[in-house]
Amino acid sequence: MRLPPSTIQPVCAFDIAKDGSTKPADPLTPQPEGALRWIHLDLGDPALEDWLFANLPERAAEALVQPETRPRALAHDGGVIAVLRGLNLNEGEDRDDMVALRIWASKTLFVTVRRRRVFAAQDLEARGKAGHLPASADMLLVALAENFTSRIEENGVALENRVDTLEDILFLDDRDPSSKELPEMRRTVIRLSRFLGPQAQALARLARPDMSLIGPEAREDLEEIANRAERAVEEVQSTRDRLEALNDHLDQARNLRLAKNSYALSIVAAVFLPMGFLTGLFGVNVAGMPGVETPSAFALLTLGSIALGGGVFLVLRAFRLF
Numbered sequence: 001m002r003l004p005p006s007t008i009q010p011v012c013a014f015d016i017a018k019d020g021s022t023k024p025a026d027p028l029t030p031q032p033e034g035a036l037r038w039i040h041l042d043l044g045d046p047a048l049e050d051w052l053f054a055n056l057p058e059r060a061a062e063a064l065v066q067p068e069t070r071p072r073a074l075a076h077d078g079g080v081i082a083v084l085r086g087l088n089l090n091e092g093e094d095r096d097d098m099v100a101l102r103i104w105a106s107k108t109l110f111v112t113v114r115r116r117r118v119f120a121a122q123d124l125e126a127r128g129k130a131g132h133l134p135a136s137a138d139m140l141l142v143a144l145a146e147n148f149t150s151r152i153e154e155n156g157v158a159l160e161n162r163v164d165t166l167e168d169i170l171f172l173d174d175r176d177p178s179s180k181e182l183p184e185m186r187r188t189v190i191r192l193s194r195f196l197g198p199q200a201q202a203l204a205r206l207a208r209p210d211m212s213l214i215g216p217e218a219r220e221d222l223e224e225i226a227n228r229a230e231r232a233v234e235e236v237q238s239t240r241d242r243l244e245a246l247n248d249h250l251d252q253a254r255n256l257r258l259a260k261n262s263y264a265l266s267i268v269a270a271v272f273l274p275m276g277f278l279t280g281l282f283g284v285n286v287a288g289m290p291g292v293e294t295p296s297a298f299a300l301l302t303l304g305s306i307a308l309g310g311g312v313f314l315v316l317r318a319f320r321l322f
Contacts, residue, residue: 007047011040011114014128020135022128027051036108036137040125043067043102043115056111060104064113069100071199073206079106080141080213082202085195086148087155089119095155096191101144105137105213112144120147138218145203145225152196153228156235159189163242170246170253182247189240196236200229271312275305 013025016036031037041048043065052061057077073082082105085098093116101121102113112121124143127133134140162185203226205211207219214222278301290297 008041008051009045009047011042012125012128013037013039014133016128016133016135016140018135020132022131022133031108036110036135036140038110038112038124038128038133038140040121041111041113043113048113052111052113055109056104064102064104064111066102067115069102071195071202073202073211075211075213077106078212079104079137080206080211082141082206084120084144084148084202085199086118086120087151088116089151090117094188094191096188098192098195101148103141103144105141107137107213110137110140120144120151123147136215136218138214139221141206141214142218142221142225145206145222148199149203149225149229149232152199152232155192156232156239159185159239160235163239163246166246167242170249182243182250186240186243186247189236189243192236193233193240196229196233200226200233203229271309274312275309278305278308 008027010027013027014022014037015025015032016022016038017032018034025031025037025039027037027039041051049061049065052064056064057079059076060079060081063081063083069083071083071085073080075081080103082103084101084103086101087095088097088099089095090099099114099116099118101118104111114121121144124133124140124147134143166182166185203222206214207222207226209219211219294300
């Protein structure tokens with residue numbers, strides 16, 4: 001059952017004047033003339049869908065209520081539909097499980113929808129409560145993109161530092177890292193790679209000339225942010241390649257140790273094989289065994305076995321089998 005749009009409960013809402021000053025807004029009240037209204041909504045709000053279809057173009061409303069998304073951007077009806085992803089900084093959750101922010105931007109209305117808390121939007125909310133935000137929709141979009149990209153860059157640096165530490169452990173200290181650390185890092189970069197590539201493409205798409213909502217200044221900023229996002233993609237790909245090389249090196253080192261141990265056991269078995277045969281032969285309980293009546297027979301057999309083992313050892317050594 002659909003609820004009336006009057007029950008919509010935004011996470012936050014601001015009216016932004018032309019000078020960038022802000023004041024809290026009620027989505028149900030008329031918008032001040034010349035102001036930009038930003039409404040930040042939660043995807044779990046039961047009244048969200050009705051409100052979106054009542055106030056936004058149909059295609060934009062459909063894009064903002066999609067449960068599963070990937071980064072993208074397109075121009076529509078004089079505005080911009082965009083989906084951007086950011087690191088998941090919510091407590092107790094994995095950073096690489098990236099959160100989505102669905103965006104509709106027009107000259108007078110800026111609507112964002114999230115399922116989980118998005119810190120990039122929360123930063124702007126704090127700025128709005130402090131009394132100042134970008135005065136135009138395109139610059140507000142730039143501010144969000146900047147927040148997303150800055151955190152992704154910081155995370156990329158942290159990942160590279162962790163890989164440096166792993167390389168030091170493997171190559172300098174000649175030790176194996178924690179059994180969980182390398183697989184966890186590989187999983188992290190794989191999950192990041194899923195969204196970072198499309199994110200860089202979406203940011204580059206926002207900077208294209210056919211995005212009529214985006215002004216020259218915002219377009220330059222978005223081009224720079226898109227370039228940084230592309231560099232972040234390359235860094236994650238480099239990190240993934242380094243982790244694969246570390247994993248291959250670790251497997252090779254373990255296989256080498258196993259081969260050396262197996263080889264050592266084979267040499268020991270070869271040395272003791274004739275000795276075992278000799279002692280087994282003299283251990284049979286049948287009549288006619290030589291030395292049964294001789295007191296020194298055991299000592300002679302022992303010395304003979306040792307000599308035989310030493311002889312086998314010397315033969316193997318002579319043939320450079322170890």
